[in-house]
Amino acid sequence: MALLVVGTVAFDTIETPYGKADRVIGGAATYISLAASYFTDPVRIVSVIGDDFPEETLADRRTRGIDLEGLQVRQGAKSFFWSGRYHNDLNTRDTLTTDLNVLADFDPVLPAAYQEADYVMLGNLTPAVQTRVLDQLTRPPRLIAMDTMNYWMEHSLGELLDVIARVDLLTVNDEEARQLTGEYSLVRAAGRILSMGPHYLVIKKGEHGALLFMKEKNSEELHIFYAPAMPLLDVFDPTGAGDTFAGGMMGYLAHSGDLGFENMKRALIYGSAMASFCVEKFSVARLLDLDADQILARIAQFRKLVHIEG
């Protein structure tokens, strides 16, 4: 099934203790769509770039079943640019530059084919832009997921809560879950967030894995699933890992069409596996050369990681 992806397409300059990558391809929609493209087809991107974006990159995406009809190209303007430097622990980073460029006045326009999307992934963006996308859908999707970040909690909380109320699944990291709710306990935070609208909540904990929460309608019982992260020999570049996780998860869901709790758990493992590949090389490099056997072998490793005989 088709997956609609909204988010940034960008240039990133990344410094980690392992090296530096200068003006490489990045952005949430890039990571999400590449990860999802291994599982479902088409993946439809809504985003904006300048005239500085390499045509061969766009051509590569089309060969992967990624539909770029909703990708606006602004002549005479520059693509979004972000640069950051990771600390030695790779868990924290400083943002060095954020040049919004074409993103500053981005107004998403959904082509006709996009308006009946069954699966929608709203990457981290201004809540108003996420809302504009939802407003253009002509029928209710089977699943709307969204990602967001602390910046919008501080600067656009009202608009953010309006979008959250309209989605089925929210992904945030542990600190964002705490900030959004004022609850330190992730179980309490999850309970609050699930009362804001979403049916599912995924709390991303980076190298510690991810938690899936679901509350049944008309029940107080909270279902919890813990998807571990794979302990890796080396992490070269964590950029995009959370988006890759979301892309793998949504791509698997759009492919399988099963939104039950058991299948959501599987989707988290697919997302975790894709994220574990993402961090093995700089930028999107590792997401460009995977094959199905490698992905299935990694999924098997994830299941073995927590498996006990008998």
Add this chain to the structure above:
Amino acid sequence: MALLVVGTVAFDTIETPYGKADRVIGGAATYISLAASYFTDPVRIVSVIGDDFPEETLADRRTRGIDLEGLQVRQGAKSFFWSGRYHNDLNTRDTLTTDLNVLADFDPVLPAAYQEADYVMLGNLTPAVQTRVLDQLTRPPRLIAMDTMNYWMEHSLGELLDVIARVDLLTVNDEEARQLTGEYSLVRAAGRILSMGPHYLVIKKGEHGALLFMKEKNSEELHIFYAPAMPLLDVFDPTGAGDTFAGGMMGYLAHSGDLGFENMKRALIYGSAMASFCVEKFSVARLLDLDADQILARIAQFRKLVHIEG
């Protein structure tokens, strides 16, 4: 089977955001032995207290199958006292007071019945004291486990490495594993530690669970198991959670007698379950009133937390 436990028996004064507990019973050997006592019998303690320790606490321990013959009672001296204040996140704490008292010149003496122990848990203590205990064993135990902390890495590294070389299983937290090896990657750190002597390594990650590592003899392959921690509605007091984890793990192993990797995984789940109880009340309160049904129900919850159908 008998489990020999070496460690502190202490008074703790604990402040958390949920309240304060004044001069309550604590110490590594206390938490380890209480947790282990639910699974195996006898649990034999080697430790030291002053004449200020309540007789009813000692009587309670004896009713639980805890052998106190190796617990030295020093007349006219005070028991070890520790006080600390947890920060709001409960993951970090400040030590306010450490009064070694009787611990300052503790010389462990193993009664005859203790010297043929099959299972040994060396709680966090001066490496020289841990060594003195091992030197008094008259035959090789089936399993020697030890816990330690960053303080000994900074102040007694040589003696610490000597003990580590003699044990089968080491437990440390993630920061300690990094400090001991200079490796940020826990997989690399584990590889280094397993070349120092132990056959098994458990890296404790607090609210993020624990990792079990094992390297086969004459093989480079590293086996990894991820035991998640249970997301809890509230954590009241994290004091002793790591020791309770070790006690549950070692008690289960001493009971089952199976030291294969599959059973070590089960042991980590037993340890995690006991730790999840420990933090629900101040001090050891929750460890005093458990029953088998509650423990088995919690174990089932842990297995469900990561379980996927099919």
